[in-house]
Amino acid sequence: MPGRSLYLLRLRAWFQVAVIAALAGAVGRLYAYTLWLWGQAPGAAAAVPPAAPPPVPPLVEAFLPGQALAGARVWLAGHGFDPVHPAGLTIFLAALAMSLLARRGFCAFFCPVGYLCEGLNRLGRRLSLSRRPGRLVSTLISLPKYLLLALLLWFVFVQVAPADLAVWLLGPANKGAASDLLRPFLAPSANLLIPLGLILAGSVLVPGFWCRGFCPYGALLGLLALFSPLAVWRDRKKCTYCRRCTRLCPARLPVHEARRVSGPECRGCLKCLAVCPEPGCLTLRAGYGAGARRLPGWVLPLLCALVMGGAYLWAVNSGHWESPVLAEENRLRHLLYQQFQPALPP
Ligand code: SF4
Ligand code: SF4
Numbered sequence: 001m002p003g004r005s006l007y008l009l010r011l012r013a014w015f016q017v018a019v020i021a022a023l024a025g026a027v028g029r030l031y032a033y034t035l036w037l038w039g040q041a042p043g044a045a046a047a048v049p050p051a052a053p054p055p056v057p058p059l060v061e062a063f064l065p066g067q068a069l070a071g072a073r074v075w076l077a078g079h080g081f082d083p084v085h086p087a088g089l090t091i092f093l094a095a096l097a098m099s100l101l102a103r104r105g106f107c108a109f110f111c112p113v114g115y116l117c118e119g120l121n122r123l124g125r126r127l128s129l130s131r132r133p134g135r136l137v138s139t140l141i142s143l144p145k146y147l148l149l150a151l152l153l154w155f156v157f158v159q160v161a162p163a164d165l166a167v168w169l170l171g172p173a174n175k176g177a178a179s180d181l182l183r184p185f186l187a188p189s190a191n192l193l194i195p196l197g198l199i200l201a202g203s204v205l206v207p208g209f210w211c212r213g214f215c216p217y218g219a220l221l222g223l224l225a226l227f228s229p230l231a232v233w234r235d236r237k238k239c240t241y242c243r244r245c246t247r248l249c250p251a252r253l254p255v256h257e258a259r260r261v262s263g264p265e266c267r268g269c270l271k272c273l274a275v276c277p278e279p280g281c282l283t284l285r286a287g288y289g290a291g292a293r294r295l296p297g298w299v300l301p302l303l304c305a306l307v308m309g310g311a312y313l314w315a316v317n318s319g320h321w322e323s324p325v326l327a328e329e330n331r332l333r334h335l336l337y338q339q340f341q342p343a344l345p346p
């Protein structure tokens with residue numbers, strides 16, 4: 001018998017379509033910007049007209065979580081909101097807030113890397129290449145990301161003074177981070193291709209290879225999600241131990257044994273809840289112990305959408321989305337282009 005909440009899978013699929021469409025548009029605009037930038041380099045083919053550069057789309061700053069962590073540190077220390085990648089910092093803070101409220105909602109509903117890794121592992125299962133590791137190996141696999149997170153937090157919160165971080169945020173390396181995101185992929189080197197190939201192959205072979213094993217962003221969100229009042233609960237009396245939930249859980253959690261699925265690896269994707277065939281066996285609840293209150297499954301994705309949508313509207317209306325610093329950089333680059341363009345080959 002199919003699960004009674006299959007609409008949750010469709011809801012998540014719609015989230016995925018919307019996120020991928022928005023990112024595809026942003027990456028397309030970034031590609032146009034990269035071409036413009038390459039066209040102005042001395043010696044490059046001057047294929048780009050001397051028009052004003054297309055703006056770098058703020059959404060691509062979501063791919064700079066390291067900068068966002070530094071920006072958060074600087075902001076917490078009272079040095080102001082990062083003016084270079086404000087959209088990246090906004091998305092990062094929204095993801096943290098989402099975790100505190102609604103588990104790892106960012107991983108479940110927004111992160112395209114998570115979608116990609118899940119899709120690759122689905123392919124691996126279809127080709128009978130994917131193997132589910134045992135509990136001990138699963139636990140060992142999940143350790144490197146905490147080590148990476150600890151190193152990052154130590155560096156950003158202990159090793160470097162916030163004032164120095166603020167100076168670095170305004171420096172040339174950081175200013176070019178968003179606009180240079182595509183460069184390594186347009187002329188890939190072995191330093192990029194080898195680790196990328198390992199991550200992709202690992203994701204095909206082992207469920208959650210990247211997300212569970214190495215992503216420090218996911219580790220941080222998982223630790224914050226420990227405080228989330230929302231969680232999937234299992235009613236032992238209604239459970240038939242068919243294990244459908246466990247088989248389809250992308251984090252490979254033993255849902256069929258849990259009372260409350262509340263560990264840091266649970267992404268809150270609600271796939272288990274959607275596929276459970278027993279009515280009322282798996283439910284979304286808010287709270288702890290006997291006082292936990294049952295909620296409809298759609299509340300969790302709705303909360304995630306409200307947090308991200310609210311953060312976006314706040315950022316746009318308060319001038320924390322488009323970067324004034326990058327706009328000025330673009331203007332200066334355009335002036336340089338106009339000045340040197342006559343010297344470039346036709
Ligand atoms: S663990 Fe990292 S890569 Fe995976 S979905 Fe979460 S943020 Fe994205
Ligand atoms: S919770 Fe129990 S009944 Fe529901 S899918 Fe899991 S094992 Fe089957």
Ligand code: SF4
Pocket residue numbers: 232248249250251252253255261265266267268269270271272273
């Ligand atoms: S336990 Fe359920 S909600 Fe958590 S990751 Fe697994 S399928 Fe998703």
